Amino acid sequence: ETGVTQTPRHLVMGMTNKKSLKCEQHLGHNAMYWYKQSAKKPLELMFVYNFKEQTENNSVPSRFSPECPNSSHLFLHLHTLQPEDSALYLCASSHPRDRNSPLHFGNGTRLTVT
């Protein structure tokens, strides 16, 4: 079983739909992240949770709503998205108190908004 698992792998949704992305980590980490990867752009940090508390929100539009019920699970709820939100959404985890702890990524959800 991989360390960080994301579902679904692919998602196509209309602008009026509501959907959720799920992330689960089995690494015993206490920090979880959502990143967005668009073509020709660096990975953009969206949200960070440390010990279930949100510590970063990088000016993300409210149509993206994160939820972290425990240290192992992270959700990204989506509603009334725009076509420009189409991208690869990556979940990651790390040890927040270890200065030199790398991020471990899932395989991402490829989202297409029509």
Add this chain to the structure above:
Amino acid sequence: DQQVKQNSPSLSVQEGRISILNCDYTNSMFDYFLWYKKYPAEGPTFLISISSIKDKNEDGRFTVFLNKSAKHLSLHIVPSQPGDSAVYFCAASGHPNTGNQFYFGTGTSLTVIP
């Protein structure tokens, strides 16, 4: 403003030769640097890291060099193999000074020609 830059979007190298991927950063608070490798349809995989107290870190065929005065790091792959063909991202963080954030470059696509 992008704090981590990879100015070469692509690189082609013959099998068996050295691959050198470069990365520049602007924030002097960064003290931990990482390289990730990404295959299509997969999430980034952690490859190697270096903290600012070192100027070199080696792991098998992979060596990362850090030049703090130039704010530059590079990844050397020797010898290059066809399986190394992927997109390589460099990343940096400066926890706790830069929060719990990792800053990524736009990636360099490496092709190793058999």
